[in-house]
Amino acid sequence: MARADVKEIVLDRDQPGQPHKGKVFAAIHAHLDDVPLYAGGLCAKLIAEGYTGYLIRTTNDEKCGGHTTAENILSNEQEHFKVGEALGFKEVFHFYYQNHELNNISTLDLRARLIFLYRFLKVDTIVTFNPWGHGEENPDHSVTGRAAEEAAWMSGMDVDYPEHAEAGILPHPVKERYYFYARPGQTFNRVVDISTHIAKKIESIVECRSQGGGNYGSLLRAKLAAQGKRLAILGNDDRTADREYVRHFMLDDEREAGAPYGMNYAERYYYIDQRTPELSKVDDYVNRHAIPL
Numbered sequence: 397m398a399r400a401d402v403k404e405i406v407l408d409r410d411q412p413g414q415p416h417k418g419k420v421f422a423a424i425h426a427h428l429d430d431v432p433l434y435a436g437g438l439c440a441k442l443i444a445e446g447y448t449g450y451l452i453r454t455t456n457d458e459k460c461g462g463h464t465t466a467e468n469i470l471s472n473e474q475e476h477f478k479v480g481e482a483l484g485f486k487e488v489f490h491f492y493y494q495n496h497e498l499n500n501i502s503t504l505d506l507r508a509r510l511i512f513l514y515r516f517l518k519v520d521t522i523v524t525f526n527p528w529g530h531g532e533e534n535p536d537h538s539v540t541g542r543a544a545e546e547a548a549w550m551s552g553m554d555v556d557y558p559e560h561a562e563a564g565i566l567p568h569p570v571k572e573r574y575y576f577y578a579r580p581g582q583t584f585n586r587v588v589d590i591s592t593h594i595a596k597k598i599e600s601i602v603e604c605r606s607q608g609g610g611n612y613g614s615l616l617r618a619k620l621a622a623q624g625k626r627l628a629i630l631g632n633d634d635r636t637a638d639r640e641y642v643r644h645f646m647l648d649d650e651r652e653a654g655a656p657y658g659m660n661y662a663e664r665y666y667y668i669d670q671r672t673p674e675l676s677k678v679d680d681y682v683n684r685h686a687i688p689l
């Protein structure tokens with residue numbers, strides 16, 4: 397694919413050993429099911445390859461779960477801890493902004509909270525929504541992506557929130573970014589092979605029961621049983637039914653993304669690497685032409 401904003405598609409396959417040991421990433425999402433559905437495979441892969449991961453959820457998910465607002469907040473919170481555990485995150489954070497209302501909060505407040513965490517946790521890499529991804533109709537997604545990106549840009553600057561340094565929380569630059577492919581047609585320049593991490597992705601999706609389809613398998617199993625029927629692929633217990641439902645019916649995008657490259661399952665990302673700053677035109681000229689006095 398030749399696009400000016402994409403250049404070439406890089407294929408990211410499993411790497412031997414732990415090449416990322418010592419590095420830290422934060423996955424920043426708005427809702428319980430965003431990271432499991434969009435990036436569960438990548439997060440499991442990064443952690444398997446040595447990264448320490450932290451999971452940050454910006455909203456309280458109060459609209460999702462089918463119960464009262466308070467009950468929804470509680471069930472999503474409890475399931476978020478389980479999602480973090482399923483994927484191997486070291487810790488999970490919840491910001492609890494009101495669900496679906498993120499475009500009416502102080503984005504400066506959200507950005508400042510993220511900058512504090514990036515510095516405190518020494519985040520090298522973020523995984524989040526594409527801040528300029530088209531087709532996004534959920535304001536929680538776009539606001540979260542923009543704040544996560546702005547915070548990544550500012551986290552390394554000592555002029556922003558200098559009082560952090562007084563408290564011992566030093567500036568820390570975020571050098572790598574993976575932006576989700578969350579809606580059809582969004583830009584991507586990297587295809588990540590998640591085939592060996594698919595079981596963890598499925599485990600994280602089945603923990604999403606208040607939203608995200610994690611319990612669809614057991615619900616279908618119960619519905620069919622009431623009609624005196626069963627599906628062999630759903631197995632003989634609810635947990636198996638949930639996992640197999642996800643595997644058979646909810647991973648079409650992952651199969652489609654991997655197929656052209658011979659991968660069983662893949663996730664797509666727009667990836668940005670700022671680890672090696674380009675030499676400025678002036679520095680380059682000085683290097684080549686400076687002579688002794």
Ligand SMILES: [Zn+2]
Nearest residue numbers: 426427430537
């Ligand atoms: Zn969402």
